[in-house]
Amino acid sequence: MKVLKFGGSSVASAKNFAKVVEIITKATEKDVCLVVLSAVQGTTDALIEVGRDAEKGNEEFREKIKLIEDRHFEIVRNLIPISQQSAILSFLKKRLNELESLCEGVFMLRELTARTLDRIVSFGEILSSNILAAKLNSLQIENIWKDTRELVQTDSKFGFAAVNFEATNLQIKDFFNSSNSKLFIVPGFIAADASGATTTLGRGGSDYTAAILAAAVSAKVLEIWTDVSGMMTADPRLVQTSRNIQHISYQEAMELSHFGAKVIYPPTIQPVMNKRIPVWIKNTFAPEDFGTLIEAETTLEKEAIRGISSIGKISVLSLEGSGMVGIPGFSKRLFDSLSRGHINVVLITQSSSEHSICVAVEEKYSSLAKEIVDSEFVYEISVGKIEPLKIENDLSILAVVGENMKNHPGVSGKMFGTLGHNGINIHAIAQGSSERNISAIISSKDVKKAINALHEEFFSGGEKQVNIFLVGIGTVGSKLIEQIRQQREYLRQNLRLNLRVVGVANSRQM
Structure with missing residues (x-):
């Protein structure tokens, strides 16, 4: 059937x-x-x-x-x-x-x-x-x-x-x-x-x-x-060069769907995964397109990662204080209090010093979370053992997902290096022991820039894209545009450089 x-x-x-x-x-x-x-x-x-x-x-x-x-x-x-x-x-x-x-x-x-x-x-x-x-x-x-x-x-x-x-x-x-x-x-x-x-x-x-x-x-x-014709390497609304993922594992699909890929509902995969039943995402309006086939195992491709995804409208809750160090039970009390408030925790990270613990929740629950957590730790706050819960809003979670990351050393270094080179500050980092997902919390205003930079780094095959905005399109400007057009294929094939004229302006209009 x-x-x-x-x-x-x-x-x-x-x-x-x-x-x-x-x-x-x-x-x-x-x-x-x-x-x-x-x-x-x-x-x-x-x-x-x-x-x-x-x-x-x-x-x-x-x-x-x-x-x-x-x-x-x-x-x-x-x-x-x-x-x-x-x-x-x-x-x-x-x-x-x-x-x-x-x-x-x-x-x-x-x-x-x-x-x-x-x-x-x-x-x-x-x-x-x-x-x-x-x-x-x-x-x-x-x-x-x-x-x-x-x-x-x-x-x-x-x-x-x-x-x-x-x-x-x-x-x-x-x-x-x-x-x-x-x-x-x-x-x-x-x-x-x-x-x-x-x-x-x-x-x-x-x-x-x-x-x-x-x-x-x-x-x-x-x-x-x-x-849509299956899952994409990134949200096509944010990344014009995103491409279709033809084959993906159950675990990778679950990671991407959890972190914002809306093609599939996250709990969907669990029942069929247990039976190793393939899931094929197809396009009703383009039935001949291959789509995305989700299976127990996929052939390992050369790319270290399978896709990049994000979740917006995130708040980071930070519980800090010297009174937490070496004292068991703080994390349990934090998560128990959030659970009683029916607040789902999206991401967790904790410093090895045990001085602080950060969790990410949906932004709409941040005020309720502060009220609940401060009430739970009212005594510790009053005697100065810990500080009142700190909240940072207007954040997003950026996730890089790939079953093949464990076979490619340096993926996290490349990810964070790319974000750093593009002036994108990281608020928190988390990675599972499966090495299938690296997540970073960044400012929501940086999401589009971050995803495009990472997509270019991991999926361009070494090709560097340079966007050009040309001010002045007289004789010199027109000749430059013509030269770019003539040399575009040569630059791409020999120098791995993709020049794109994304805008022009003169003294009268832009």
């Missing part, structure tokens, strides 16, 4: 749905296929907004539900022949009426619990997956639609539920063993607790749904179809 997951951009319009159908049709010629669908792009956010408006007593929630209805109806009318629209339109209307009734209750009570919000956002994937099933039926392509709430069982932590894998795997195997269909359609993101209440797996959870199902049925491959 092959599992195919399509993201929200892949089903954002009738035209995109048609591309998805083409991909599925081709896949079912060779394999039994299980298709996992996200909500139509933007729908989950719209549903959250509907719930929040109802909670606030804002009557506009009804108009917003109508907009969701209109968008889905428009997709159906442009996708499915008129003679076959009535059943799916009736289904959509019934589900949207349920949504409105639910929101009316929230509106009356002025209360939106996590459980109710999960129920509200679940409608997105239910609507999109049923539209796909209806389109396939209109083409006389036999398929079975199955509600994932009957397959994936979780605990009752609404909003970010944890999967009960023992019960889930049993339910999935029972269902698929009892069916001989060649094509199954299921909604992603949603699940149910032991009592049948709707839960969700967190934002981006449709990838996770697909991985859970792929692992349970021992699929030969999990394909994640999105709007």
Whole structure:
């Protein structure tokens, strides 16, 4: 069996749905296929907004539900022949009426619990997956639609539920063993607790749904179809010369996804990694592109690193004081207090002198973290053993990732040397013992410059890029531009120098 997951951009319009159908049709010629669908792009956010408006007593929630209805109806009318629209339109209307009734209750009570919000956002994937099933039926392509709430069982932590894998795997195997269909359609993101209440797996959870199902049925491959052709060596919005990563290991993909690469949802890889099931990231809009294949092992390439990534909006919390030296338990108390505040620690670093410990958290939690930690150490602060928690904001984490780093001495020296040569100050450094990731905390304003400098250092093959801004484009300036154009290939091939004219100006305009 092959599992195919399509993201929200892949089903954002009738035209995109048609591309998805083409991909599925081709896949079912060779394999039994299980298709996992996200909500139509933007729908989950719209549903959250509907719930929040109802909670606030804002009557506009009804108009917003109508907009969701209109968008889905428009997709159906442009996708499915008129003679076959009535059943799916009736289904959509019934589900949207349920949504409105639910929101009316929230509106009356002025209360939106996590459980109710999960129920509200679940409608997105239910609507999109049923539209796909209806389109396939209109083409006389036999398929079975199955509600994932009957397959994936979780605990009752609404909003970010944890999967009960023992019960889930049993339910999935029972269902698929009892069916001989060649094509199954299921909604992603949603699940149910032991009592049948709707839960969700967190934002981006449709990838996770697909991985859970792929692992349970021992699929030969999990394909994640999105709007880009796989993972890149760096964010293409920041680095114009970034290139596609065709092969990458599970561990490298997890590192890159954790540190900001948004192509894949970080927990996705864990279930399939345990079963050594390949994950193939493909582009719905360019299906012939190779994409990125994530496997247990990849052939070691000559590059020391596989990719560069970053996370923005980070705060660094520093706990310092001579009273910490040689006294066990300070780190435990720090992390326990942050845990009680439900604050996730992104990065940890500590000096060998034990005089200080630094942790990185999301910037939005920095004030809460200071309040919690200062309260935890109120006695030690009052007697001068340690100082009040220090906070630095407007920071980002820069991560260089590569399985092959351990075979290339000097990677960290090259990384920090490059940052130093470009005048980029490092606030903190961390590296795991696996030598798969080197992370540095830098100022957010330096991220673009840092990533471009590192990408040039590690991926240019020794080629140096020089950007030229030319002021004065008269006779001399014009001749210089012509010389650069004529000599560009010679400079690149013989001197490994890439000259780029990035801007020109004269006395009148720039």
